[in-house]
Amino acid sequence: PLTIDQMKTAIDDLAEQLKSEGKLTSPREWRRRSAAFGLPGLDLPKSVGGSDWNAKQMLEVFRHAGRYNLNLRDVVGGAHGRPVVMMDSPIAKAALQKLVAGEAYFAVAITEEDAGTDTKSMQSQAVRDGGGFRLTGSKLWNARLRQATHVVLYTRSAEGSPNAQSVFLLPINHPGLEIVDRYAHGLTGNSFGGLKFNNMYVGPEYLIGKDGDGSKIFEKHFLYWRLMQAAAAIGCGERALEIMAERIRQRHVLGGPIGRFTHLQQPIGEYLTKLRMAAALAREAARFYDQGNYEAAEPLVNGIKAEGVEIALAACDAAMRVHGAVGYSREVDLGDRVRDLMGLRIADGTTDVMRMTVVREQYGFDLWEMSIRGYSVAPPRERE
Ligand SMILES: Cc1cc2nc3c(=O)[nH]c(=O)nc-3n(C[C@H](O)[C@H](O)[C@H](O)COP(=O)(O)OP(=O)(O)OC[C@H]3O[C@@H](n4cnc5c(N)ncnc54)[C@H](O)[C@@H]3O)c2cc1C
Structure with missing residues (x-):
């Protein structure tokens, strides 16, 4: 096993190679060669051939990968394949073996056209069919479907409360699964689009956990994933x-380096410190996560997902601006x-929603309920 520093050096070497081949943002290429x-x-886990690094260690690896390009948020660790560890079937074992060997890559499909933040409005449905299930529905705004070998698919559960969800691991070429393409402005190392499936039969061996375990699986997985995404964003910034x-050292304008305009130095000091603050808080969240104290980790993770990304975005915007026209070029x-x-800032929980969850955790759920309750607006005459 490598140390964190050795892992960073190995990433540096592969990044240079892939950059020279024009493949820096290819998740499949990264996975294949970094295995x-x-x-x-x-x-x-070691039981499936992994290295069992904890969140605190992983944070540093995601942060380092993010320095190269934010698409590298998808090349570190098992990513959306991690929940498969809780499955027992030979299908899951084979998928995990391929994941560790760098041959598999997992997409996740939760969002639908009318169910983004409000995942409980999901319409995709599982119904029982003998020992297995029939799945009907559609997904939209999902990344990675064209690169993935597998997809982790969320539907409403076959049994239990109407809000309960189930999760399935499917090979991307599973009969009955159709991929739909959409254009995305960024994160172009992966595709963007959705899925359609109508009365698709899925055997019981594809179910992750039990029917109705969806929220539990979602919460545990996205707690970890949001923290790692924030780390990649921090590295990017x-x-x-x-x-x-x-640039401010090298670029000369009107007889001297632009660094003499000290307002161009100010954002460097400001954002560097803010990114360090975010990294320190991320380490605290990782410590709670590694202790299994998910309740303490959650508000920190959601807060860092919001602020880590926003601070990194402000830093990149400032860096782009000091470059003048060249900053706007390739x-x-x-x-x-x-x-x-x-x-x-939208994927994996929007900044707005992450901030709202921080407020509700700290100051009470009544504030969250106040924001999502349906208010009726009185007609004009009544208001008079
Ligand atoms: C690059 C990218 C990659 C993605 N990858 C995937 C993927 O792989 N798989 C997948 O399933 N999905 C994926 N998504 C979808 C993503 O999870 C959703 O877009 C996101 O959850 C928001 O849902 P929405 O787009 O429907 O926005 P909406 O839920 O319609 O929200 C619209 C606006 O209202 C705000 N808002 C909503 N609720 C609240 C609230 N309670 N308080 C304050 N503001 C609120 C939001 O912040 C947003 O600005 C991806 C999205 C992007 C952009």
């Missing part, structure tokens, strides 16, 4: 500030960083 130094299995510091990657972070 040699254990990157895809880093946070998977930190690298942009380094590029910015170099000569530098700052525009990509801005665009990708704009995607991440």
